[in-house]
Amino acid sequence: MLRNSIISHVSLAVLISYSYSSKVDRPRGVSLTRNVLYDPSKDFACFDGSGRMPFSQVNDDYCDCHDGSDEPGTSACPNGSFHCTNAGHRPLNIPSSRVNDGICDCCDGSDEWAKDSSCEDSCKELWRNEHAHLLRQAAAASRGVEVRKEYSARGVQKKAEDKERVANLRKEIEEIKANEESLKVRKENAEKAENDAKDAERVVWTNFKEKVQQQHDARQAANAFTELDTNKDGSVSADELRQHPELDESAEDDEFTEDEARDILEAVSVEAPEFIEVTWGKISEKFQSKPAAETEANHENDEPEEDYNEDDDEEEDDDLDPDMDDEDEEDYPEDPEDKEYENDLDEPDIDIPPPPPEQVAQPVVEEAHEEETPQINLPDDPVWSSDTKFIAAAADEARRQYDEQQKKKSDLERDIQKLEKEIEMDFGSDEAFHELHGKCFELDTHEYTYKLCPFDKTAQKPKDGGAETSLGRWGAWSGRGNKYSAMKYLSGLKCWNGPDRSTTVNISCGDENKLLSASEPSRCEYKFEFTTPAACEAIEVPDRPHDEL
Numbered sequence: 001m002l003r004n005s006i007i008s009h010v011s012l013a014v015l016i017s018y019s020y021s022s023k024v025d026r027p028r029g030v031s032l033t034r035n036v037l038y039d040p041s042k043d044f045a046c047f048d049g050s051g052r053m054p055f056s057q058v059n060d061d062y063c064d065c066h067d068g069s070d071e072p073g074t075s076a077c078p079n080g081s082f083h084c085t086n087a088g089h090r091p092l093n094i095p096s097s098r099v100n101d102g103i104c105d106c107c108d109g110s111d112e113w114a115k116d117s118s119c120e121d122s123c124k125e126l127w128r129n130e131h132a133h134l135l136r137q138a139a140a141a142s143r144g145v146e147v148r149k150e151y152s153a154r155g156v157q158k159k160a161e162d163k164e165r166v167a168n169l170r171k172e173i174e175e176i177k178a179n180e181e182s183l184k185v186r187k188e189n190a191e192k193a194e195n196d197a198k199d200a201e202r203v204v205w206t207n208f209k210e211k212v213q214q215q216h217d218a219r220q221a222a223n224a225f226t227e228l229d230t231n232k233d234g235s236v237s238a239d240e241l242r243q244h245p246e247l248d249e250s251a252e253d254d255e256f257t258e259d260e261a262r263d264i265l266e267a268v269s270v271e272a273p274e275f276i277e278v279t280w281g282k283i284s285e286k287f288q289s290k291p292a293a294e295t296e297a298n299h300e301n302d303e304p305e306e307d308y309n310e311d312d313d314e315e316e317d318d319d320l321d322p323d324m325d326d327e328d329e330e331d332y333p334e335d336p337e338d339k340e341y342e343n344d345l346d347e348p349d350i351d352i353p354p355p356p357p358e359q360v361a362q363p364v365v366e367e368a369h370e371e372e373t374p375q376i377n378l379p380d381d382p383v384w385s386s387d388t389k390f391i392a393a394a395a396d397e398a399r400r401q402y403d404e405q406q407k408k409k410s411d412l413e414r415d416i417q418k419l420e421k422e423i424e425m426d427f428g429s430d431e432a433f434h435e436l437h438g439k440c441f442e443l444d445t446h447e448y449t450y451k452l453c454p455f456d457k458t459a460q461k462p463k464d465g466g467a468e469t470s471l472g473r474w475g476a477w478s479g480r481g482n483k484y485s486a487m488k489y490l491s492g493l494k495c496w497n498g499p500d501r502s503t504t505v506n507i508s509c510g511d512e513n514k515l516l517s518a519s520e521p522s523r524c525e526y527k528f529e530f531t532t533p534a535a536c537e538a539i540e541v542p543d544r545p546h547d548e549l
């Protein structure tokens with residue numbers, strides 16, 4: 001713009017600028033605080049020192065200073081700033097470019113001074129609206145403050161109760177500890193008595209089993225002897241032994257020779273006692289009983305289990321088992337409940353004891369092969385006597401009492417830990433946030449349900465089902481200035497190829513506890529907006545605006 005073409009316009013502008021303000025005369029677009037820098041009686045110096053000029057060049061619509069300070073009221077400088085006084089509302093600084101651009105930017109219309117603008121002074125109206133809004137806010141806040149007081153009272157009480165509970169739980173633990181040693185000693189003594197009683201019975205049982213086994217082995221040997229002695233002359237000869245080629249110790253020659261058979265017998269033939277004592281030990285593992293049909297006139301093997309009860313075995317039995325006398329048998333169950341067992345043992349010809357009552361379902365005798373002598377399979381432990389049962393029951397009871405106390409103690413310790421964690425939690429200066437502890441608040445969006453469980457976690461769950469995704473575990477208060485204005489939740493589910501999910505929850509005052517919004521402003525970092533009465537503080541609403549006039 002050429003200077004000479006706007007001279008008259010500028011004079012008018014300067015004139016207008018000085019007639020504008022009713023209370024303090026100052027150049028157009030200058031704030032009260034800066035007015036001192038514009039002294040019409042002196043030359044004007046640019047704020048940035050880029051020039052000095054007669055005061056008439058201020059607001060002459062020509063930009064003289066680099067910082068635009070000589071044109072506070074026009075749009076001549078691109079980087080200038082225009083101050084709206086906005087009497088009745090709030091002062092405002094706008095960029096110079098908005099001066100006389102045809103749009104009302106200041107509520108007092110002062111930015112559109114050049115033309116007959118249609119800008120009306122709306123400052124008072126604006127203030128009325130704003131004031132009404134502030135009053136509503138203040139009313140909500142004061143309702144919130146009332147609720148907050150209730151929260152606070154409950155929070156303070158809860159904390160006191162928690163502390164008292166911890167003290168009581170500690171007392172309980174002390175009582176348990178005082179009792180602990182005696183329960184432990186009682187348990188250990190009872191267990192020792194139990195072990196001693198059982199060990200003693202096991203010794204007897206083991207001996208008994210050994211004898212049964214020996215008898216069983218001898219029975220097998222006797223049967224084998226009977227089977228091998230095909231001509232029934234009372235001895236097994238080499239020829240008879242050769243009928244069992246599986247006994248050939250050097251099978252490479254495909255022949256079980258007489259010499260080889262004699263080597264095993266260590267004689268031409270052996271009679272029963274020697275066979276049972278010596279020979280059987282050498283061949284028992286290899287010996288295969290032949291089906292009855294193949295052995296001549298030997299029908300005893302037809303029903304091997306009955307062998308045990310046949311009378312003609314008695315003499316042999318006694319020879320084979322000299323130790324299996326009545327004394328041993330009498331060691332066996334004195335328990336009247338075990339009558340059946342006892343009666344069986346009293347029968348002299350019983351070689352294999354019947355299973356103890358508890359074991360009846362289990363097979364005691366297995367037949368590996370149809371014709372083979374049955375295998376013996378007795379349980380590891382005997383059926384305990386009634387005395388031992390009584391001692392074992394006492395040990396069970398002592399153990400139960402001790403374990404019960406131990407469990408109670410660890411339960412109490414866990415409760416104390418939980419309470420102490422809660423007591424140490426920062427629920428705000430007045431404990432009002434305690435109200436939110438243990439509660440969860442949800443927000444449904446199109447795709448997800450978001451969840452905030454204050455002091456615990458944040459999460460996201462797809463609405464079409466599917467697992468909940470952790471967006472973070474309680475971390476700390478994180479508000480700037482007022483730390484209770486934001487919460488941080490950290491270490492949520494790790495993002496694929498990224499960081500752990502985390503959530504910042506902005507807390508503001510509201511009538512109710514409500515999760516207002518949830519977003520993900522940057523990848524895996526979520527932002528929740530939450531309102532709660534616990535964050536409410538009284539708002540003072542000024543009667544009139546803080547204007548500068």
Ligand SMILES: [Ca+2]
Binds near residue numbers: 062
């Ligand atoms: Ca100028």
Ligand SMILES: [Ca+2]
Binds near residue numbers: 098100102
């Ligand atoms: Ca404007």
Ligand SMILES: [Ca+2]
Binds near residue numbers: 228229231
């Ligand atoms: Ca013979």
Ligand SMILES: [Ca+2]
Binds near residue numbers: 253
């Ligand atoms: Ca051979």
